[in-house]
Amino acid sequence: xxxxxxxxxxxxxxxxxxxxxxxxxxxxxxxxxxxxxxxxxxxxxxxxxxxxxxxxxxxxxxxxxxxxxxxxxxxxxxxxxxxxxxxxxxxxxxxxxxxxxxxxxxxxxxxxxxxxxxxxxxxxxxxxxxxxxxxxxxxxxxxxxxxxxx
Numbered sequence: 784x785x786x787x788x789x790x791x792x793x794x795x796x797x798x799x800x801x802x803x804x805x806x807x808x809x810x811x812x813x814x815x816x817x818x819x820x821x822x823x824x825x826x827x828x829x830x831x832x833x834x835x836x837x838x839x840x841x842x843x844x845x846x847x848x849x850x851x852x853x854x855x856x857x858x859x860x861x862x863x864x865x866x867x868x869x870x871x872x873x874x875x876x877x878x879x880x881x882x883x884x885x886x887x888x889x890x891x892x893x894x895x896x897x898x899x900x901x902x903x904x905x906x907x908x909x910x911x912x913x914x915x916x917x918x919x920x921x922x923x924x925x926x927x928x929x930x931x932x933x
């Protein structure tokens with residue numbers, strides 16, 4: 784499996800998101816081990832992920848990753864609808880925007896960048912709502928706090 788399409792906030796995040804992940808398909812049991820395997824081993828072992836049932840309706844309760852099992856917690860929370868929370872034991876947790884697998888590449892690239900921006904003030908549902916309303920409207924995107932061209 785190729786490396787995940789992932790962008791993390793450098794250093795410390797000051798917003799609601801710590802980055803974004805753009806899986807290739809909606810099979811969590813295939814995508815999650817690749818995501819976990821790409822994270823820095825210094826963050827600790829990923830022990831649990833929380834995902835929204837809307838995005839992952841067929842998610843298993845456990846997923847095997849290299850050398851360990853990951854507990855999958857399903858939630859109906861609107862805040863988690865387009866996010867995954869990755870928990871690493873007592874080391875910490877990361878909140879990632881989950882970009883739908885079928886999102887066009889140019890939109891996904893902008894979402895990856897915006898979610899990983901340490902100054903991003905927007906939640907996962909809000910970022911995706913901007914994408915659905917058309918990220919080509921640069922003024923609306925930037926007025927909501929999204930990252931402009933760099």
